[in-house]
Amino acid sequence: MTYQTIELVKEGNFATLYLNRVNSLNAMDVEMLQELAECLADVAASNVKLLFVTGRGRAFSAGGDLKTMLSNADESGFQTVMNNIKNIIVSLYTMPAVTVSFLNGAAAGLGLSFALACDQVFAEKNAKIAMNFINIGLIPDGGGHFFLKKRLGEHKAKQVIWEGKSMTSDEALKAGIIDMAYEGDTEEQLELVKRKLEARPLKAMISSKMIYSEQEKQLLLETLDLETEKQLEMRKTQDHREGVAAFLEKRPAHFIGN
Template sequence: MDVQEYEFIGVAQRNGVATITMNRPEVRNAINDKMRAELIAAFDAAGADKNVRAVVLAGAGKGFCSGGDISGMRARLDAPAGEVAFNGWKRQGSTHRGVAAIHDIGKPVVAAMNGGAFGLGLDMALACDFIIASRDAKMAMSFIKRGLVSDGGGMYFLPRRVGLARAKELILTGRVVEAEEALALGMIDRVVEPEALPDAAQAWAEELSQGSPAAIALTKAILDKTFESSDSAIFALGREAQAICYTTAEHRSAVESFLNKTSK
């Protein structure tokens, strides 16, 4: 992966894992338009690079991501009344492209949640396949506190993690959830000590990405459709995916290795 220079995003690669770091620590990595565009570019680059097998999404400094940048909220309030809705519609399209870049990449994505993840920041973590958090992490679906709805996919992702009733409670109250409760609820998957977070996220990403890249990408794409699809639709997608896997070098190598071992 060619490490491109970004203003608000850091990218590092080690052992097949690209760590993409939101880098505005002075505002707890609040997302502005340029950071969003750079995040999309970084995920697209990771997705296209055959040397990248998994991605870790992290936040610089003391927090994961505090949500949308307050300057964007101020600009929205200052816009002429007749332009507010259309401007908001356009901005939402950009937000959704950013979340889709995280969710749709055909490689495992681990969110390394250090510190706070609020509003859109939590939505983005939920868009990842897995979340590992430091013990001092805190998170909240804080949109309701601003008179807003979750606009970064949280209303899609959160019920799939914690169930519908619990998701409603968390979204409608906007209350702060600490790491241990989040783990018990299923909002996140693992909790580690703060100093262990970077290495633990790296190691888990490496572990998740040892299989055939084609099999991983196809499996992830099908599993992401499971709750919206019938059994027959999932079976059909699996059949098509398996036909593709039959043609891959990884499958051929694995079968030949197995046969050679058993024939001795």
Template structure:
């Protein structure tokens, strides 16, 4: 009997939905689950028919963080191998986060419960975060003698500011949905039974424009904090040159000109 997929995939009307599927472990991220996530993100990127992506969790949790079984195996490993094996594992963690960050389409985390550690980092790797009324976020790495390794040190300060990010990481405290919206960790709160509908509605809204323009804008704005104004302007100039040649732009201009002739503008 085959094992159920660690990540379930569904596509509806151009929107891909990935559901973390280890409900008995509150969707804790195992190495095998991460490998499936990477495979699916690559597949989504290659599919021109997908215009937005939603990530959510099955059961009562979004993602409880790293799999405790992996932590135990690290404790039992030969000390001489722990450092390099840990470094190698981190490359996989960061590859998955970078794939999600750099997908050329809008991405949404529909957080249906606890998002802890790697789970909270996974949510913030998405462009937008919608929290159900039962959602919570926490970065308790330091309580376990670790640093946030799933992108939290990059994403969290960009959402809440440097001092608040430090406070959340140093304390590891749990942030409920309403406060998460107030702090900017999440973009909106949605009742649990309508969470996925809220996410689909947002995906429709955020992906209704030119695919080319969205992809190019995202590629620049994701890194605008690290660039000078002249660098952002230069990247924008190159992107606009590409947009001038896109089928979406040409169709939009042609439609505008035709409406102008008819007096509809």
């Protein structure tokens, strides 16, 4: 199948999924979300046992496309977007394959949530990593609460969410948000990891993954539903309107807590 915003390269039971909106730093718009939902459902139903995810160009993903947020301001459009996000995250988290994300540049907001849905998260040394929804008066979605709590525990997860700051890959590694920081070309690193994992008993690894994902799937679904509910509330706040205006006008936001 041909996609407009992503690219899937398959070789036997191995596949690489590239986010491919290079001119927008792979920000996730309505079309990309729809294509990701369809692609990941197809991959999950295929013979793929090893899936890598990365971005074309200079970034993994700058997060949700702001124009998408603004053009889907009504509740119906918002719900369609959130349903696609839910399908993407559940497909990736429960996929009967070992999944690895390679953060080859900025990974922010929804882009970071998407990366964290993979079994392993590797980041290039110069990558910038941020769960930065708070900076426009929103909360993490895409299961961001679920994945950060898994990796950090509730208390540290809240601090990361509330601060919304950009981290280097070394800082994210020290915090426990990613699993490895690497130097050099992402494609070369991808090939090294591929060879290493292909020499491992993938069927056994996937079986362990499926035990955990089956145990936790319901909690993930509940978290995604709560994020949708609360995100809709946040989109109606003065702080969100101010956060978006400040972003577009390239100035500091002045929040009032309402």
